[in-house]
Every structure is written in C-alpha cells, then in structure tokens.
Amino acid sequence: MPSQPSQTVEDYLKQILALQGEGEATVGDLARHLRVTPGTVTTMIKRLAEQKLVTSKRYGGIRLTAKGERLALAVLRRHRLIETFLVQTLGFDWSEVHDEAERLEHAMSDRLLDRIDEFLGRPDVDPHGDPIPTAKGALADRRLIPLGACRPGMRTRIGRILDQDASFLRFVEESGLKPGEPITIESTDANADALVVTAPTGRRVTLSTRAASKILVER
Secondary structure (H helix, E strand, O other): OOOOHHHHHHHHHHHHHHHOOOOOOOOOOOHHHHHHOOHHHHHHHHHHHOOOOOOEOEEEEEEEOHHHHHHHHHHHHHHHHHHHHHHHHHOOOOOHHHHHHHHHOOOOOOOHHHHHHHHHHOOOOOOOEOOOOOOOOOOOOOOOHHHHOOOOOEEEEEEEEOOOOOHHHEEEEEEEOOOOOOOEEEEEOOOOEEEEEEOOOEEEOOOOOOOOOOEEEEE
C-alpha cells in the first residue's frame, strides 16, 4: 500500500493547484503563500519532481502532474467538506473554519470523509461557495463572473467568496452578501473606484473595486 503523503507535501500540492488557476506557480509565489524561504521551496520542488508529482522548468513555472493533481484535489475535498461540516453540523461561524480545516484535513481518513459527505447530503459547494471535488476528483465548473464585471441594473446571485480572511467574511455577512443571496447592481463608478449593490434586505452596499473582485456571481 502506498504511503500517505506528508502534511508538507499536501500543503505544497494544494497551493500549487490554487496558483495554477491563475497560470503557473513560481518559487516566489509558493514562498510567499507558504511563508517559507525560496531556498526551501526549491528543495521541496525537486523532491516533488522526483516523486513525479510536479513538473518544473529551470526558469519557468511549476505545474502539477496528473498524479499530483489527483492528490491535491483529494486534500481540497477534505478541506472543503470539513469546513461544511463545521458550519452546518457543529455551528461554527464561516469566518473561523478555514484554520480548523487546515489542521484537520491531514488527519482524516477517506472512510470518515465519505461518511461526512453522505451525512451532509453530498454538497457541491462549501459555505464560501467553493466547489467541492468529488471522490473521483471531478471539480464542477460553475461559470461564475467577478462582481465588478456586472453592469448597472443587472440582477444576479452571489456565487462564491474568494477571500477567506475572517474580517472580510464578517463584512460580507454583515452586508447580506453571502453565497446564494440575490443582489441588484445599482451603479458602478470607475473614477470613484466604487460599485453599489442592493442586498436582499434592501440595504445599499458600496464596495471598492478590490472588494468586488473577491466576490463571484452567477452569469
């Protein structure tokens, strides 16, 4: 039976998977996100390449192999199902589950995870709207767009919150902009760097362009 990847290996694979969504991961990107030195990243990438989990160009990017992507998606599945379980079953606030899931994702067996998945009703997304990979590693494409790309008068629904920072999540919740909530785009002003939406409560919420880029909505 193959050995279970270490926590460090799983952390690297999951972070590379996240960065691949924006292109290719680099040594600098990984060092910044994982809070280690570039030299530490370079050493680990060599190990991962020897295990055929990543490919790396001398002066280019780092990408997961098919094997590495399967392992990364398995970690991501554990993380997002744990977050969902903590919120829906144990009553945790959605702004505090990320760190808990980071710790638990490396210790949970596939058998226990499948029981949790079944108990939750096989959810497609976690509390932040992030898609949950299936047991086979399939990741649904929900075709969401940034809130900032919407035009005034458009009615849509919040689909996903990209920023897991606790303070930002609390702001989103207080503003009535959690995933699943319907909103109307009232106005956009590039000069003022502002976008105004109406939440379900009727409250008007003003967002900066940066804040709006962290919120995805349905087409």
